[in-house]
Amino acid sequence: QSVLTQPPSMSAAPGQKVTIPCSGSNSNIGNNHVSWYQQFPGTAPKLLIYENNKRASGIPARFSGSKSGTSATLDITGLQTGDEADYYCGTWDSSLRAGPVFGAGTKVTVL
Amino acid sequence: EVQLVESGGGLVKPGGSLRLSCATSGFTFSSHTMSWVRQAPGRGLEWVSSIDNNGTFIHTAYSLRGRFTISRDNATNSLFLQMNSLTVEDSAIYYCARGMGSTWFGYWGQGTLVTVSP
Numbered sequence: 001q002s003v004l005t006q007p008p009s010m011s012a013a014p015g016q017k018v019t020i021p022c023s024g025s026n027s028n029i030g031n032n033h034v035s036w037y038q039q040f041p042g043t044a045p046k047l048l049i050y051e052n053n054k055r056a057s058g059i060p061a062r063f064s065g066s067k068s069g070t071s072a073t074l075d076i077t078g079l080q081t082g083d084e085a086d087y088y089c090g091t092w093d094s095s096l097r098a099g100p101v102f103g104a105g106t107k108v109t110v111l
Numbered sequence: 112e113v114q115l116v117e118s119g120g121g122l123v124k125p126g127g128s129l130r131l132s133c134a135t136s137g138f139t140f141s142s143h144t145m146s147w148v149r150q151a152p153g154r155g156l157e158w159v160s161s162i163d164n165n166g167t168f169i170h171t172a173y174s175l176r177g178r179f180t181i182s183r184d185n186a187t188n189s190l191f192l193q194m195n196s197l198t199v200e201d202s203a204i205y206y207c208a209r210g211m212g213s214t215w216f217g218y219w220g221q222g223t224l225v226t227v228s229p
Contacts, residue, residue, distance in 0.1 A: 002155065035214045037156070044219040045148075045156060050212050088156055090216065097173035100146075100158040100215060 003028055004089055004103035011109040012079050020074040020106045022089030028101060032092040034072040036065055039086045039105075048087075049074060076108070084110045113137045115207045115220030122226045127197050133190040133207030133220055140188040141165070144210035147181060147192045149203040150222075159205070160192065161215050197227045 005023040012018045022034065036049040047056040049065035052072065064075045072091075076083055089103040119131040131147070146161040160171040160181040169181055180193040190207055204222040211217020 033213050035216065037216070044206055044221050045216070046219065047211065047214065047217050050214045050217065054212070056211070056217070090156070090214075099170060099172055100161075102156040102158070104155045 002104045003093055003095070003101050004091065006087075006089060006103035006106045008104070009107045009109065011111050013111045014079055014081060016079050017075060017077045018079055018108055020076075020087050020089075020108070022072045022074070022103050024070050024072075024091065026070060027095045028070075028091050028093040029067065029072055030070040031094065034065065034067050035090045036063075036072075036074045037088045037090065037102075039088065041085075045088065079110055081110045084108060113209060113218045115209060115218060117205065117207050117220045117223035120205065120223030120225045122228060123197055124229060125198055125227055127227070128193070128195045129197065129225060131192040131194070131205055131207075131223060131225070135188045135190065135207075135209070138209070140183075141185040144215055145181075145183060145190045146208045146210070146215045147179075147190075148206045148208055148216060148219075149201075149225075150206070151200075151203040154203075157203075158215075162190070194225070197225075199227050201225065202227045 033051045037045040039045040052067040053065045062077050086105045088105045093101040114136045116134045147159040162181045178196050182191045206222045207220040208216040209218040
């Protein structure tokens with residue numbers, strides 16, 4: 001059970017926009033930067049977004065991140081078939097067992 | 112180009128030990144925090160442990176303390192994870208990761224598979 005909540009799956013048609021939410025609390029998202037990772041089946045995760053809204057090197061502008069209060073979102077605009085992957089949010093959790101935490105991941109399907 | 116190459120995974124019996132290695136190149140190893148993250152089959156990402164650039168600060172997931180030990184050798188640009196008293200729940204792909212900015216997981220290796228089975 002992750003302290004960060006993501007929907008298990010989302011889908012949209014090519015060219016459309018998908019917004020992936022990541023919900024947390026004041027002990028994590030509310031007071032720390034959020035990162036987003038993309039993972040294709042059988043491959044390693046890849047950093048997409050760090051410090052809430054900064055794109056990692058080589059990441060197209062179609063991917064954007066934002067944070068408000070205890071929630072964060074990853075937007076993917078102009079959805080492409082090659083965007084079909086799992087997406088994870090991550091941040092630091094300052095609770096008793098402090099450390100980095102990840103959401104359970106959202107599987108994005110391009111219809 | 113940043114390269115992280117994990118090795119040392121394999122099949123081990125419950126109660127056994129394993130030492131994972133991560134060979135790095137393409138960046139100044141001694142300048143970066145390094146981490147291990149694991150992913151059980153069909154499951155999400157789980158942070159394991161991190162070590163700062165000179166090995167002074169080590170942080171390990173609460174549930175793994177006492178069994179897993181992270182270390183590094185800046186002379187050989189290598190990261191290690193010693194895993195003891197392994198259980199079936201430790202079966203996972205173990206990824207080595209390099210920090211970037213405020214995130215500990217800016218770059219990832221391809222992972223090494225650890226299977227704990229009787």
